[in-house]
Every structure is written in structure tokens, then in C-alpha cells.
Amino acid sequence: MSRILIIEDEESIAELEKDYLELSGFEVVTQKRGDAGLKCALEEEVDLLILDLMLPEVDGFEICRLVREKKDIPVIMVSAKKDDIDKIRGLGLGADDYMTKPFSPSELVARVKAHLSRYERLIHSNAKENDIVEIRGIKIDKTARRVWVNGEERSFTTKEFDLLTFLAENPNHVFTKEELFREIWDMESIGDIATVTVHIKKIREKVEFDTSKPQYIETIWGVGYRFKV
């Protein structure tokens, strides 16, 4: 549930806004004074700020400026004076929206919803997505180190995972066993190129429908392996 902070010194207006927003499913906190409101905006978990311009102690201009330095939550500024709205627009304080009082509470709710959904999309698009390799029925999540074959998750050992991922990321490229060994196992590893053969066999058992007729990892006789696309 989104949490909205209203900083408004006119109690009747604050109550009206709060009632409408709560009816729309939002959690609402109100503050009457600028200084207390600023503290709340900076220190508490707030998803959107509705900010009156003229406030005791610290005014809306200053609150908007200070909140902007710390947070990128949507800020809707409200004022009784149309002139003030024009003035703050001109100042480029970074508020996302401006409303002149009196406004209809449903208009406020509509704008709150619009700003929150835009803000959520923005956060979502900035979230780091997992690195996925997908070839035919095989899906490899490199970030989570998970593998699905035709939608079913299979478990792989570390080296099996590394080998499968390396081959899948270089499709149609033929690698010798020596190349694969060097790529996946570090130089100090105990083992030899026979290790590669063993791992390929294990991977095939997990990804191939019929290991005698591999659809993914092909053996190129006398050379090595390739991931077929």
C-alpha cells in the first residue's frame, strides 16, 4: 500500500484530502507544520508528498527543495493562489504537479494515482534485471544461476552450469576439449580434458530428451563440442 504524506496547515482541507485518499486505499499521514512535515518527509517511508505552499515555520518552497535533494518521490504542490503556482513553476523546484485550491478531491486522487504509477514504472525500469540466456527450450538465469529445460528447473553443479552457459553464450562455435577445460577450470585445477567429457555427459542427461541424439550440445568428432542453435 502506498503511503502518502500531506503537509497542510488548514485542518479541514487536510482532513478532506485524507478521507478521499484513504477511501481510495492509500495510507495517509498528515502534518500541520512545515518543520514537522519536512522531518517526516525526510525520515519516514513516504511514497508521495502533497505539499501546501504557505506553512508555518518552513514553507512549501523550502520543503520541496530539501526533499528533492534526498528523494525522488512525486511531489504535488498545492496553493490557494494561482499566482503562487505560476511562480513556483517558474522556479523549477522540481515538483511533479501543481494544483490550485480549491480543487475537487477526486481530481487530487486521480493525479496521485497517475504520479504513483508513473513513479513505480520508473523504479521498476531502473531495477537491475537478471541476465538471461535463452536458446530454444533452455533458459539460463546467469544472475540467479538457475536453469530451466522446457519450463522445468534442473539443478547443475557449478562447473556444469559454467560449461553449459559458456557453450550457450557462444552458439554454433566449435570448442575443443582443451579450450573448454582452459575456459571453465582454472589452471591449477586437478584434472584433465577427460573432465570435460564427463561434464558434457552430465549436462546432456539434464537437458537432452535423448542423449544418444543430442539436440543442444553436439559432438564434432575429432574436434570438440558446440551448442547448436
Ligand code: CA
Ligand atoms: Ca497553508
